[in-house]
Amino acid sequence: MADPRTKSLKTVDEWEHEADVVVVGYGGAGACAAIEASRAGARVLLLEATGGGGGSTALSGGHLYLGGGTRPQKAIGSDDSPEQMFRYLMAGGDGPDEHKARLYANESVSHFNWLVSLGVPFTDTIWEDRHTIQPTDACLIWSGNEKAYPFVESARPAPRGHKVAREGDAGIELWKHLSKAVEASETEILYDTAGRALVTNDSGRVVGVVARKEGKELFVKAHRGVILTSGGFIMNMKMLANHIPRLYARIDDIELHGNPKDDGSGIQMGAAAGGAAIRMSEMFLTTPWYPPSSFTFGIMVNIRGERFINEDCYHGRVSAGAFEQPEGKAYLIVDHQAFGFPESDTRLAATEESIPEMERALDMPTGNLMHTVMHYNEQASRGIDPLFRKQSAWLRPLEASPFAAIDCSVGSSPYYAFTLGGLRTAPGGQVLSEEGETIPGLFAAGANSSGITRSASTYCSGQSIGDATFFGRQAGSSAASSPPW
Ligand SMILES: Cc1cc2nc3c(=O)[nH]c(=O)nc-3n(C[C@H](O)[C@H](O)[C@H](O)COP(=O)(O)OP(=O)(O)OC[C@H]3O[C@@H](n4cnc5c(N)ncnc54)[C@H](O)[C@@H]3O)c2cc1C
Numbered sequence: 350m351a352d353p354r355t356k357s358l359k360t361v362d363e364w365e366h367e368a369d370v371v372v373v374g375y376g377g378a379g380a381c382a383a384i385e386a387s388r389a390g391a392r393v394l395l396l397e398a399t400g401g402g403g404g405s406t407a408l409s410g411g412h413l414y415l416g417g418g419t420r421p422q423k424a425i426g427s428d429d430s431p432e433q434m435f436r437y438l439m440a441g442g443d444g445p446d447e448h449k450a451r452l453y454a455n456e457s458v459s460h461f462n463w464l465v466s467l468g469v470p471f472t473d474t475i476w477e478d479r480h481t482i483q484p485t486d487a488c489l490i491w492s493g494n495e496k497a498y499p500f501v502e503s504a505r506p507a508p509r510g511h512k513v514a515r516e517g518d519a520g521i522e523l524w525k526h527l528s529k530a531v532e533a534s535e536t537e538i539l540y541d542t543a544g545r546a547l548v549t550n551d552s553g554r555v556v557g558v559v560a561r562k563e564g565k566e567l568f569v570k571a572h573r574g575v576i577l578t579s580g581g582f583i584m585n586m587k588m589l590a591n592h593i594p595r596l597y598a599r600i601d602d603i604e605l606h607g608n609p610k611d612d613g614s615g616i617q618m619g620a621a622a623g624g625a626a627i628r629m630s631e632m633f634l635t636t637p638w639y640p641p642s643s644f645t646f647g648i649m650v651n652i653r654g655e656r657f658i659n660e661d662c663y664h665g666r667v668s669a670g671a672f673e674q675p676e677g678k679a680y681l682i683v684d685h686q687a688f689g690f691p692e693s694d695t696r697l698a699a700t701e702e703s704i705p706e707m708e709r710a711l712d713m714p715t716g717n718l719m720h721t722v723m724h725y726n727e728q729a730s731r732g733i734d735p736l737f738r739k740q741s742a743w744l745r746p747l748e749a750s751p752f753a754a755i756d757c758s759v760g761s762s763p764y765y766a767f768t769l770g771g772l773r774t775a776p777g778g779q780v781l782s783e784e785g786e787t788i789p790g791l792f793a794a795g796a797n798s799s800g801i802t803r804s805a806s807t808y809c810s811g812q813s814i815g816d817a818t819f820f821g822r823q824a825g826s827s828a829a830s831s832p833p834w
Contacts, residue, residue, distance in 0.1 A: 358557075364569065365569065367571075369393065369828075370573055371557070371574075372386070377406030380531050382822065384822070395536055396539050396544050397541075398614075405606075405607050405608050409814060410519065412511065414811030427508060432454070437493075437504035438801055441494070446776070450801055467526050468526045469522075470515075474488055481637040489508040489510065491506075492510025494809065495507060497740065498738035542561070545560060545561050555622055555791040556834055557569050557570045557575070573832070576793065577616075581607060581769075581796035583607040599760070602677075603634075603766050625783040626772055627770060627772075627773045628803065631805065633808045635765060636668045636764045644691075646744075647687050648660060648682050648721070654711075656737060663809060683752065685749040685751055695756070701751060729745055767796070771793070771799045774792070778792040778794050778821075778827050792828050800817075
């Protein structure tokens with residue numbers, strides 16, 4: 350049976366709308382694609398499933414992962430370069446597509462400047478403390494694993510999280526400027542119009558979109574190309590069960606981070622037209638166990654009382670490690686000196702006067718936690734962590750009673766997740782098949798595609814929106830310059 354997400358050109362009697370470039374989904378990637386395609390002289394039509402644009406981009410924290418020597422990096426005296434940024438993006442194993450990472454790192458400063466040219470504000474300041482999101486309008490933050498092992502051995506550390514200037518979450522401020530630039534272009538927007546299927550001709554070229562508006566089917570012709578930018582699939586239970594069963598198995602314990610239209614429709618349309626969907630089992634998963642940053646002096650242990658990671662990593666990498674522990678149980682053990690008042694909704698599992706009492710309170714095998722703490726303390730007092738290589742700045746023996754255990758277990762701590770997999774694309778946004786062939790007329794960007802974001806253990810705050818806005822622009826330019834069919 351033919352996949353209902355593709356239609357043959359032969360079945361189309363009449364096109365209700367037409368444009369050079371049709372963009373499906375008006376979030377961060379779609380807006381940037383439309384701006385660039387329009388600036389390149391293409392007539393652009395945006396289809397948006399809801400009554401207004403923004404998607405997850407507008408809901409987000411507004412962090413973008415940028416570097417290589419941006420204006421705020423220079424202002425605070427940070428020594429970054431495209432080469433160091435590239436090395437960082439490729440570090441930690443299983444790197445992203447090398448050509449995409451290279452392009453992203455090389456063009457990162459000019460992408461920052463492009464956003465500024467649209468009016469997106471960034472201050473020339475840094476929030477030095479460890480935090481999930483700067484509570485002020487400070488721009489820079491260490492939003493990844495730059496200073497932690499093994500990444501620190503591959504690239505010179507630099508803060509690359511750039512938050513749009515606004516206190517706390519700033520996605521809405523980013524969206525204000527992106528949408529203003531779209532409105533200033535000649536782009537036409539159809540709201541409440543959901544892309545349902547791609548129209549292909551006999552040679553497999555994508556020539557249009559079938560959409561649904563007010564219960565009616567609409568045929569939209571794309572002379573040069575269709576760009577899929579309709580987000581990820583965290584709200585599609587069937588896709589989660591198929592592709593990320595380990596997440597699906599704990600679905601009741603995890604907050605699904607996204608908007609209701611993160612239903613994978615774009616990925617499914619692209620795959621039906623021959624595009625390869627890759628890294629579909631990967632997700633970003635976290636529980637923001639810091640701030641306070643003093644928690645980083647603590648040790649993260651599993652139900653056996655054993656450490657499993659260097660605690661100075663980004664919260665997402667530590668959380669991904671915790672998620673994989675037996676029964677998904679993990680505790681952050683801190684002493685009186687390291688204790689602080691958590692900003693996030695974390696739960697205290699126990700407070701005890703001694704480590705053996707803590708061991709009993711957490712139902713751990715006798716002697717295990719004691720052994721872990723003794724070994725850790727012995728090495729920490731010498732400023733080393735031979736087991737996991739936490740950096741010396743965070744090493745201090747845990748000996749100031751009382752001790753506390755912060756419950757970072759799945760089901761106790763607020764875990765949240767979004768998907769990272771999507772259509773395989775070339776650096777210019779062209780959708781590629783399993784064999785690496787381009788699907789003529791088809792482009793994708795943002796959470797619809799698999800970009801520089803890789804996995805829960807290598808993700809950094811800002812990589813999704815950085816990727817969506819940057820590769821959205823590439824897809825817009827490429828589609829506008831594609832020959833018409
Ligand atoms: C609360 C929250 C905070 C986050 N914070 C950050 C952060 O600070 N930094 C970061 O990098 N990432 C962050 N993320 C992730 C990031 O926001 C997303 O990965 C990114 O915005 C995706 O951009 P996009 O353009 O691909 O999709 P979106 O911005 O979600 O846009 C997709 C659009 O497509 C529309 N659509 C869906 N299906 C269809 C269809 N069939 N037809 C037409 N339209 C359709 C949707 O309605 C939506 O408007 C956060 C996510 C959440 C939920």
